[in-house]
Amino acid sequence: MLEYIWLDDESPILKHLPVEYTSAAILFSPFIQMPEGWEKAERKNEYEHIYPNDQEVREKGKAVTWKEIMSSCGFQTHAELGLALKTSIFALRDEYAREDLAERLHANLKGDLFYPSEDHISNFHIPALVKVLRYNGSNRFYYSEPIVENSGFLDTTEANLRMVLDEAAAELMLTDEKMDFVFMSVYDSFINVFLAKDENIHDMVQGMGWEAMFCDESTYISWYR
Structure with a gap:
């Protein structure tokens, strides 16, 4: 399975990603x-x-x-x-x-x-998360908490996502079973990072109603500076 991707401000976000992921967006937690x-x-x-x-x-x-x-x-x-x-x-x-x-x-x-949810994936994102994690026919999602070494698969339901988000530590990664899409919380922050294999994720992000900034080759995790 995909390992948690540690993002630092030494290089742009897109440079951190495994080669199959071509798009990224910063999601602003409400x-x-x-x-x-x-x-x-x-x-x-x-x-x-x-x-x-x-x-x-x-x-x-x-x-x-x-x-x-x-x-x-x-x-x-x-x-x-x-x-x-x-x-x-x-x-x-x-x-x-x-x-x-x-x-x-x-x-x-x-x-x-x-304030928005700090360190965590926002509860307001849950309904859209279900849609995206099921988007390409996946019925289960994978979650990974690297700090506490906790991971596993669950059926993609709102109840299971609520449970994972409620119990998660400050670092959490979610991905669909096919690993087409990835959601990550960011420590000491009020954003989440959304990754996709698709080169153009604008329509999906906008369709989900997320407030976001799309990453290009010059976007760092310290995007606010």
Whole structure:
């Protein structure tokens, strides 16, 4: 089976891939809008930090696009929002951090609006994941968690994907049985990476409703810099 692909910023994403994979896209995990008053009802005291768990996100959460957040914050590009997010979780060295962007983001996340899923594949992607993992006739998907050395095959259902995502560590790879498509989480980040053997994945990404940036020969995993 395909081994987990470790992406570093020493070379472009496409250079990291096995030769059969010709296309890649960075998928922006949606922000999470919970019902009005949800955080106040859940918080035990005014200092407690509350974040919805996976089940709460699926049952009550609504996806909010990066473009919507960019508009409310006055950001011009996805890269500015990416820098704001990475800075706010202390995932950047000082020379790359943008405290001004992080402060602007924080000031605009009001009410019951929360950051996207960090390190993980977004729960909002599950229905589309099922479609893609079954796209070429595969009925099972393969999952791999290299950090905890956990892997295996499961039938491609929403219930099985929910289970894997709920229990996964910070690094996770999913692929269909034929290994035509690959989804990967990215540590200390709010994106996923989508790989395909097909040279043109634009139609599929757009058909799934994913907010994405398509990779070319100059796209690094540190795409926001």
